[in-house]
Amino acid sequence: MNKTITILVASLLTVIVGCASYEPLVSMRGADVAAADKAPATLAYVGKRPGTQPVVARTFSTQPPVIPHAVDNFDEVSLTENQCMDCHGPANYVKKNSPKLGDSHFVAATKAFDASRHVCTSCHVAQVDAPALVENRFIGNIK
Numbered sequence: 001m002n003k004t005i006t007i008l009v010a011s012l013l014t015v016i017v018g019c020a021s022y023e024p025l026v027s028m029r030g031a032d033v034a035a036a037d038k039a040p041a042t043l044a045y046v047g048k049r050p051g052t053q054p055v056v057a058r059t060f061s062t063q064p065p066v067i068p069h070a071v072d073n074f075d076e077v078s079l080t081e082n083q084c085m086d087c088h089g090p091a092n093y094v095k096k097n098s099p100k101l102g103d104s105h106f107v108a109a110t111k112a113f114d115a116s117r118h119v120c121t122s123c124h125v126a127q128v129d130a131p132a133l134v135e136n137r138f139i140g141n142i143k
């Protein structure tokens with residue numbers, strides 16, 4: 001009987017001490033797992049209207065160059081529309097005074113635009129001035 005009481009008291013003490021030192025877990029994203037995702041803050045693009053800034057230097061070979069200009073009004077990329085092509089496409093780049101698409105954007109045999117490149121922003125990204133989320137020690141291979 002005595003032994004049972006000792007075990008009971010010891011267990012009770014463990015629970016009480018355990019509760020006193022309990023610190024709630026804080027998730028890295030700062031919200032409860034079940035909470036709805038917070039929309040990220042909307043930041044303005046560093047670049048302005050196309051034609052008003054230099055291109056951004058590339059840091060490694062085969063890098064898709066980043067987009068130096070703002071893209072606020074060029075988000076219409078659908079089956080029949082592509083606002084990026086209005087300036088960068090082979091039919092328009094000269095009169096729009098814009099850099100021409102890379103050679104890799106055309107099918108070698110037919111010289112036609114490679115439709116797998118239709119969604120430009122899956123490779124090219126416009127820039128905002130945001131703090132890095134993690135330390136970045138990347139060193140490019142272009143001097």
Ligand code: HEC
Binds near residue numbers: 066071
């Ligand atoms: C109104 C014309 C226009 C439109 C529309 C446009 N661009 Fe541009 N783009 C330019 C010009 C001009 C430059 C040269 C840099 C500058 O002046 O901003 C450029 C630069 C770039 C570059 C850098 C090229 C390099 O060699 O570094 C990329 C990548 C690019 N644009 C991608 C895009 C994408 C993707 C879209 C669609 C979301 C787009 N552009 C829409 C005119 C345009």
Ligand code: HEC
Binds near residue numbers: 062
């Ligand atoms: C699958 C990834 C990918 C997609 C999608 C893509 N690009 Fe590119 N782009 C690249 C890479 C990589 C380069 C670097 C040069 C090269 O490989 O041609 C480049 C280069 C460019 C250049 C600079 C050309 C040069 O080297 O001087 C322009 C302008 C450009 N792309 C515009 C666009 C536009 C506009 C679209 C959509 C119609 C687009 N790209 C879709 C990967 C992509």
